[in-house]
Amino acid sequence: NAGVTQTPKFQVLKTGQSMTLQCAQDMNHEYMSWYRQDPGMGLRLIHYSVGAGITDQGEVPNGYNVSRSTTEDFPLRLLSAAPSQTSVYFCASSPSGLTTDTQYFGPGTRLTVL
Amino acid sequence: GNSVTQMEGPVTLSEEAFLTINCTYTATGYPSLFWYVQYPGEGLQLLLKATKADDKGSNKGFEATYRKETTSFHLEKGSVQVSDSAVYFCALISGSARQLTFGSGTQLTVLP
Numbered sequence: 615n616a617g618v619t620q621t622p623k624f625q626v627l628k629t630g631q632s633m634t635l636q637c638a639q640d641m642n643h644e645y646m647s648w649y650r651q652d653p654g655m656g657l658r659l660i661h662y663s664v665g666a667g668i669t670d671q672g673e674v675p676n677g678y679n680v681s682r683s684t685t686e687d688f689p690l691r692l693l694s695a696a697p698s699q700t701s702v703y704f705c706a707s708s709p710s711g712l713t714t715d716t717q718y719f720g721p722g723t724r725l726t727v728l
Numbered sequence: 729g730n731s732v733t734q735m736e737g738p739v740t741l742s743e744e745a746f747l748t749i750n751c752t753y754t755a756t757g758y759p760s761l762f763w764y765v766q767y768p769g770e771g772l773q774l775l776l777k778a779t780k781a782d783d784k785g786s787n788k789g790f791e792a793t794y795r796k797e798t799t800s801f802h803l804e805k806g807s808v809q810v811s812d813s814a815v816y817f818c819a820l821i822s823g824s825a826r827q828l829t830f831g832s833g834t835q836l837t838v839l840p
Contacts, residue, residue, distance in 0.1 A: 657772075706772075713759065713779070716777065
């Protein structure tokens, strides 16, 4: 059971480039989400999905797109990378996203935008 | 809105010392409360959780009690080990938000 997997582990981009961060889970969870982690700020929610075909914005969605075509996958797209998007990105999943659910996190992608 | 305030770090302790990391929260409705731990270079792992008032979550010698009257969820461990060195995050989910609201994290270093 792999849990939540993320690729790549590390990425360096130049300003203006685009890329997709991959996230997959094999636990048949309905709820998936993306967070970014910045020093001294904890984790902040970027986008989330409550099921295939359904996505919504979190606290800091600007500059990011998501889609959810399958239950397993939830990719995060950076359309035109900016230095402010340098961060560590975590994908998470839970059975339904309800208040009592435990959310399971992937190992993270460390992104640097030059 | 929801918010979590955590004790600022970093915290440095000697092995076998007593640990307390304070966490207080503001939330609408009746939140569930969580402590996550992040070891160096890794993602977040759930350490413990409590889903209603007066519940005590516990795991690996760590404990935290959901105190509605003081809106707190302080993390404690009676005797820390070097292997407990990590960053600890307090978090909550409340109502229909479906998102975790995190504190800023507390870096713990345990010295042998």
